[in-house]
Amino acid sequence: MKISATDVSKRFGAFAALDRVNLEVRSGELLALLGPSGSGKTTLLRIIAGLDWPDEGQVLFDGEDALKRSAGERHVGFVFQHYALFRHMTVFENIAFGLRVKPRHERPSEEEIRARVQKLLSLVQLGWLADRHPNQLSGGQRQRIALARALAIEPRLLLLDEPFGALDAKVRKELRRWLRELHSEMHVTSIFVTHDQEEAMEVADRVVVMDRGRIEQSGTPQQVYEEPQTAFVHEFIGESIMLPVVVLNNAVHFEGRSVGLDAQGAPDGIATLFARPFNMTILPDAEPDSLRGEVRGIHGIGPARRIDVALGGAQTVIEVDAPRSQHCAIGQVLHLRPAQYRLFPSEI
Amino acid sequence: MSVTAILGGRKRSVIPGFGLTLGITLLWLSLIVLIPLAGLFLKTTELTFAQFLAVITSRRVLHAFQLSFGLSLAAAAVNLVFGAIVVWAVVRYRFPGRRLLDAIVDIPFALPTAVAGIALTTLYAPSGWIGGLLAPLGIKVAFTPLGIFVALVFIGLPFVVRTVQPVLEDLDSQYEEAAASLGAGRWTTVRRVVLPTILPALLTGFALAFARAVGEYGSVIFIAGNLPNVSEIVPLLIVIRLQEFHYADATAIGAVMLVVSFILLFLVNGLQRWSELRIGKRN
Amino acid sequence: MSTVQFTARIKAEPKPAHRPANTPAHDTAMAPAMPQHRIDAREDAPWVRFVVIAIAVGFMSLFIVLPLACVLTEALAKGVAAYFAALTNPDTLAAIRLTLLAAAISVVANMIFGIIASWAIAKFEFRGKNLLITLIELPFSVSPVIAGLVFVLLFGLQGYFGAWLLAHHIKIIFALPGIALATIFVTFPFVVRELIPLMQEQGTEEEEAALSLGASGLTTFFRVTLPNIKWALLYGVLLCNARAMGEFGAVSVVSGHIRGQTLTIPLQVEALYDGYQIAAAFAVASLLALLAIVTLVIKIVLEARLQQE
Numbered sequence: 001m002k003i004s005a006t007d008v009s010k011r012f013g014a015f016a017a018l019d020r021v022n023l024e025v026r027s028g029e030l031l032a033l034l035g036p037s038g039s040g041k042t043t044l045l046r047i048i049a050g051l052d053w054p055d056e057g058q059v060l061f062d063g064e065d066a067l068k069r070s071a072g073e074r075h076v077g078f079v080f081q082h083y084a085l086f087r088h089m090t091v092f093e094n095i096a097f098g099l100r101v102k103p104r105h106e107r108p109s110e111e112e113i114r115a116r117v118q119k120l121l122s123l124v125q126l127g128w129l130a131d132r133h134p135n136q137l138s139g140g141q142r143q144r145i146a147l148a149r150a151l152a153i154e155p156r157l158l159l160l161d162e163p164f165g166a167l168d169a170k171v172r173k174e175l176r177r178w179l180r181e182l183h184s185e186m187h188v189t190s191i192f193v194t195h196d197q198e199e200a201m202e203v204a205d206r207v208v209v210m211d212r213g214r215i216e217q218s219g220t221p222q223q224v225y226e227e228p229q230t231a232f233v234h235e236f237i238g239e240s241i242m243l244p245v246v247v248l249n250n251a252v253h254f255e256g257r258s259v260g261l262d263a264q265g266a267p268d269g270i271a272t273l274f275a276r277p278f279n280m281t282i283l284p285d286a287e288p289d290s291l292r293g294e295v296r297g298i299h300g301i302g303p304a305r306r307i308d309v310a311l312g313g314a315q316t317v318i319e320v321d322a323p324r325s326q327h328c329a330i331g332q333v334l335h336l337r338p339a340q341y342r343l344f345p346s347e348i
Numbered sequence: 349m350s351v352t353a354i355l356g357g358r359k360r361s362v363i364p365g366f367g368l369t370l371g372i373t374l375l376w377l378s379l380i381v382l383i384p385l386a387g388l389f390l391k392t393t394e395l396t397f398a399q400f401l402a403v404i405t406s407r408r409v410l411h412a413f414q415l416s417f418g419l420s421l422a423a424a425a426v427n428l429v430f431g432a433i434v435v436w437a438v439v440r441y442r443f444p445g446r447r448l449l450d451a452i453v454d455i456p457f458a459l460p461t462a463v464a465g466i467a468l469t470t471l472y473a474p475s476g477w478i479g480g481l482l483a484p485l486g487i488k489v490a491f492t493p494l495g496i497f498v499a500l501v502f503i504g505l506p507f508v509v510r511t512v513q514p515v516l517e518d519l520d521s522q523y524e525e526a527a528a529s530l531g532a533g534r535w536t537t538v539r540r541v542v543l544p545t546i547l548p549a550l551l552t553g554f555a556l557a558f559a560r561a562v563g564e565y566g567s568v569i570f571i572a573g574n575l576p577n578v579s580e581i582v583p584l585l586i587v588i589r590l591q592e593f594h595y596a597d598a599t600a601i602g603a604v605m606l607v608v609s610f611i612l613l614f615l616v617n618g619l620q621r622w623s624e625l626r627i628g629k630r631n
Numbered sequence: 632m633s634t635v636q637f638t639a640r641i642k643a644e645p646k647p648a649h650r651p652a653n654t655p656a657h658d659t660a661m662a663p664a665m666p667q668h669r670i671d672a673r674e675d676a677p678w679v680r681f682v683v684i685a686i687a688v689g690f691m692s693l694f695i696v697l698p699l700a701c702v703l704t705e706a707l708a709k710g711v712a713a714y715f716a717a718l719t720n721p722d723t724l725a726a727i728r729l730t731l732l733a734a735a736i737s738v739v740a741n742m743i744f745g746i747i748a749s750w751a752i753a754k755f756e757f758r759g760k761n762l763l764i765t766l767i768e769l770p771f772s773v774s775p776v777i778a779g780l781v782f783v784l785l786f787g788l789q790g791y792f793g794a795w796l797l798a799h800h801i802k803i804i805f806a807l808p809g810i811a812l813a814t815i816f817v818t819f820p821f822v823v824r825e826l827i828p829l830m831q832e833q834g835t836e837e838e839e840a841a842l843s844l845g846a847s848g849l850t851t852f853f854r855v856t857l858p859n860i861k862w863a864l865l866y867g868v869l870l871c872n873a874r875a876m877g878e879f880g881a882v883s884v885v886s887g888h889i890r891g892q893t894l895t896i897p898l899q900v901e902a903l904y905d906g907y908q909i910a911a912a913f914a915v916a917s918l919l920a921l922l923a924i925v926t927l928v929i930k931i932v933l934e935a936r937l938q939q940e
Contacts, residue, residue: 051362051839071362072845084836088858098844101854153844361755363838364848369751373763376744380816381769384781387791391784430690437687441680449688451931455695458923460877461775462897463916466904467698470705470913477697502694534675563774566879566897570904583776587884590780595789602780606773613772617765 001062001156001189002027003048008057010043010213017043018054019213028187030180032204034194036236039210041193042161048191049159050074061157077150077188079160083142085134091145092130095120098153120148123182140171144178151186160192164199176203197237201225209233231344234274241280241318243273243291243311247343255312259337260289266343275338277306278321283335291336293318298328309334385606392603395596403600408576409585413604416582419493420561423500428554431508438509439516453509456502461566468499469571493579495571503567504557511553515546515627548623552616559612563605702920705913717903717911718918722891726899726915733807733882733895734875737814741871742864745822750852752823753830754838764827770819778816779884782809805887810895813881818871825867826860829937833859866933873926877919 003025010018018040025031033041046052048059050071059066066074085094095117099108108116121127124144134142143163150158163179164172180203183190194200200207201221208218209232217229228234235242246253247268252261254273261273283290296317297308307328310317320336322328392400403409437443438450456464472479472489479489489495519542527537565583573579582605589598675683707714717723748767752760770778784790786803796803803809837859841851857864879897886893894902896919903912 049843051843053360071839071843072847075845076843078840078843080836080840082836084840086837086840086855097841097846097854101841101844101846101850149840149844362842363754363835364842365750366755366757369747370755370757373744373748373751377748377763377766380812380819381766384785384816385769385773387785388777388781430686433683434687434691437684440675441684443684445688449691451927452691452695454927454930455699455923458873458927459699460879460897460919460923462879462900463702463877463919463923464698465879466900466912466916467701467705470909471697471701477701478693502698505694534679559772563776564880565774565776565883570901583774583880586776586780590783590884593789595784595787598780599784602777605777609772609774609777613765613769616772 003066003157003189003191004058004060005044005048006058006060008044008047008054008059010040010047010052010054016213018047021057021210021213021215023208023215023218025189025191026206027189029189029205030183030203031191032194032200032207033191033210034197034200034207034236035210035216036195038212040213041210044210045159045161045191045193048157049076049078051078074157075153075155076157076159077153077155079143079146079150079158079163081162081165083134083146085142085146085149087134090131090133091121091126091137092117094134094145095149095152097149116152120152123151124148138171139167140175143167143175147179147182151188155188158188158190160190162193162195165194165196172199179203201237209236211236228274228342231272231274234342234344239277239319241273241275241277241320241338243275243316243318244346245271245273245343247271252343254291258289259291260287261337261341264343266345270346271343272346273338273341273343275341277319278304279338279340280318280320280336281339282320282322282326283337286333286335287337293334293336295328295330295332295334298330309336388599388602388606391595391599395600399596400600403597404604408580409582409601411577412580412582412585415493415496415580416562419497419500420558423497423504423561424554424558426501427504427508427557428550431505431553431557432512432550435509435512435516439513453506456505461503461564462570464502464567465499465570468502468567469495472498472571490571491573491579493572495573496568496579496581499567499571500561500564503564504561507557507560508550508553511556512546512549515549515623516542518627519545545626548619548626552619552623555612555616555619559609559616562608562612699920702913702917705910706917708913709910713910714914714917717908717914720911722894722902723896723899723911723915725891726894726896727918729807729810729893730876730895730897733810733814734872736811737818737875738868738872740815741818741822742868744819745826745867746864748823749826749830750856753827754835767823768820770816775817775878775880776884778881779813782812782816782885804885805889805893807893809885810882810893813885814875814878817878817881818875821871821874822864822867825863825870829860829863830856862933862936866930866937869926869929869933873922876922 003023005021005023008018008021008023009016021040021044023044033044035041043052047054048066050066050069050073053067061074071078086097089097096113099113099116102108117130118127121130124147126141126144126148129137129141129145134145137145147160147163160179164175167175176199179192192203201224204221206218207221207224209216209224211232217224217233219227224233225237228237234240243254245259247263247266247270249268250263250265251258252263252273253259286292291311293309293311295307296310299306299308303324305322305324305328307320307322308317309320395403434449434453438446438453469490470476472482472495474480474483474488474490476490482489487494489498523541523545524537527541528534532540563583564581565587568581569584572581572584574584582601586598586601586605589595589601752763783804786792786796786809788797788804790804801808803812837855838851841855842848846854876895877897878895879901882895883898883901886895886898888894888898888902890902896915900912900916900919903909903915
């Protein structure tokens with residue numbers, strides 16, 4: 001099922017949770033809404049689910065107006081951050097719930113319900129827990145049951161709200177992989193919300209980066225990582241070196257001196273130079289048009305080391321990856337130039 | 349104008365039934381509580397202010413007020429002291445029968461007032477177990493203001509205990525341990541660390557006990573002498589006036605009692621907020 | 632149960648979930664040298680303990696144990712046969728019937744209201760919530776005599792509706808409806824105040840999950856919400872019932888004290904006592920005392936259950 005959200009806005013008092021958000025979700029894709037807290041990602045998810053309503057905008061499911069329908073009518077499976085399993089029901093009853101509350105004429109027979117629940121339980125590999133209550137399960141188990149419960153109604157859209165947020169690192173990794181596999185088997189259009197960029201990059205077909213109620217960029221994990229289109233995306237995803245620079249006549253200047261870089265068409269003015277630590281080339285010879293700095297710290301053993309370099313007037317310390325072959329000593333003067341970089345004009 | 353519009357500022361919720369449930373709630377609340385109470389105030393306005401004043405300041409009524417408020421205050425004070433002792437014993441110490449003691453604190457809540465009334469009267473009458481012990485000493489309890497006092501102590505007993513109990517139970521041991529390790533003696537620690545934290549709760553319990561005592565009827569009318577200007581409490585006076593069909597008088601006195609109740613309610617709410625601040629539940 | 636136990640405990644915002652147990656002080660710099668004896672600093676001197684416990688036990692025995700013992704003794708003062716005779720006396724039986732009826736009406740009314748009101752208050756955000764809660768708790772702060780008085784002023788012969796009621800031959804005061812109304816008034820907040828904190832703590836996530844799975848509002852309530860609140864509901868109903876059966880002041884004002892017709896059990900106790908049938912009065916009173924004790928026992932059991940939830 002294809003989703004399209006157009007110009008969706010939502011305010012809580014004076015706070016704009018969503019600001020004219022436009023989103024297209026292709027049928028069968030696994031999409032991540034990635035962003036820090038307050039970015040609006042959960043609000044957007046809940047609006048799509050029908051658990052909340054926008055102040056303005058449109059949401060269409062396969063061209064039909066979804067906002068006209070209640071949460072139950074939208075046929076969407078929602079997995080909550082804290083599972084929201086029905087505490088007084090067994091695991092079996094939890095999963096069967098969606099089937100048992102269907103209107104008479106749509107409701108499958110008890111035998112069929114039992115068969116379907118069993119199938120889902122084996123899908124999540126927790127058949128042996130059928131008679132337990134949620135408080136007897138671990139966090140990871142609860143989340144899988146929550147997912148099975150959402151899948152029981154054969155939803156055309158699966159929504160997951162920070163599904164692994166409340167779990168510890170190891171369980172999170174396992175479940176991420178498992179979700180990815182599940183998705184390739186079932187091909188249900190799925191959207192999940194996370195603030196963990198590693199998770200988004202590992203699991204999703206496409207990542208939508210959000211900040212303060214707006215979509216900053218949407219693309220494949222690779223696109224978002226290698227071709228960030230805004231300063232926020234560059235900084236949020238992966239590691240970034242950020243340098244305050246001045247652009248003049250299409251040349252980049254740091255602390256008054258040119259650093260031998262093309263300004264990529266950026267307008268004259270103050271900007272921030274973004275690069276990744278492993279994209280900083282350490283120049284073999286001292287060059288006047290480069291970034292000049294002094295080594296302040298060396299970390300790590302092994303094939304690559306991380307060195308802290310204090311640039312210019314020692315105001316800016318950046319982290320740079322140095323290969324083993326590079327000689328480093330505290331106090332040594334190095335000349336650097338980024339092999340790959342982006343310039344983003346500074347916001348006043 | 350819809351109910352939701354009146355209340356304003358409510359965002360639409362996926363959970364259904366707001367309008368209906370709120371509407372029914374307000375309707376039932378109005379029918380059972382608000383309209384009857386308003387009716388009392390409305391009836392009071394049928395008196396001129398001068399008439400109202402005349403009723404309130406008549407000798408018998410003034411005496412009843414003095415008696416009710418004075419004895420309630422005294423009883424609440426006794427409950428403050430002894431309630432604090434009981435709650436300390438129950439929360440801080442371990443001894444055989446502690447749980448039983450904790451459980452029976454609720455008896456005055458649970459026991460119907462008429463039962464308490466006749467039991468206390470029988471106990472403190474000259475022929476009773478306690479009254480009999482005090483009679484030779486010349487102390488009369490039943491059918492005197494002293495009897496009223498005893499009854500009011502009884503019914504106010506659980507308030508201080510139950511209000512202070514959760515606060516004392518939740519009091520983190522680290523504060524007292526810190527004080528002790530800094531060299532404070534036990535009494536100093538209690539006075540300067542524990543007492544300030546439970547003070548609002550103590551006062552709340554006191555206010556609740558007082559509020560309850562002022563309006564108490566069933567436990568008191570058996571043991572009181574019910575003699576006008578001597579041992580007649582305000583609630584009884586209201587009932588007497590009603591039986592005499594002096595509705596205006598009953599209403600006037602009732603209105604004063606109702607206003608006192610509201611003031612006490614307001615006070616208790618304020619104390620409760622203060623208590624929450626003290627124990628750090630609010631910012 | 633007469634008045635507030637934990638008054639104004641319910642607030643518009645939910646209380647913090649779970650009171651924390653006393654945390655061990657390992658991490659404070661001031662931690663005592665031997666962690667196992669962490670209650671050292673809080674221990675009072677032995678003589679202090681003795682005195683405090685003695686006073687506590689003495690005070691409680693004097694004020695609570697003795698009266699209860701007195702009820703029992705006086706009830707059986709004339710022997711067991713007289714005890715049962717007093718209980719099966721026709722006027723007493725009528726009083727028991729009336730009490731059960733009035734209590735049943737109040738309990739059912741306040742239970743339904745309690746569920747509806749706590750749904751409105753706990754599951755939604757709106758302005759004026761605190762005020763609404765305070766208004767609902769008003770009956771707790773009002774003297775029982777006032778509670779009766781207000782209904783006499785409304786429905787009594789000289790009341791606002793008195794003439795109309797007389798013209799239509801409807802009796803409220805001095806009859807069951809009046810007694811029921813007064814009882815409903817005094818027990819009004821009991822169920823609500825038990826449900827609201829629990830429902831606030833439980834939040835709305837399970838209901839949202841049920842709705843997203845296709846359940847209707849009513850189905851969600853009966854299958855998801857109600858099972859989650861059943862112990863608190865039972866607790867509230869229990870307290871409501873105990874107070875309803877034992878109410879004296881409010882019912883006394885609206886009752887009319889017509890023997891065999893408008894006397895509830897507490898009023899019957901009064902009638903017998905005033906008529907110098909002391910043993911019989913205590914016999915009937917012992918029923919109420921028994922009710923109080925049973926209520927307390929169930930309350931303790933339910934509280935343990937609630938702690939688990």
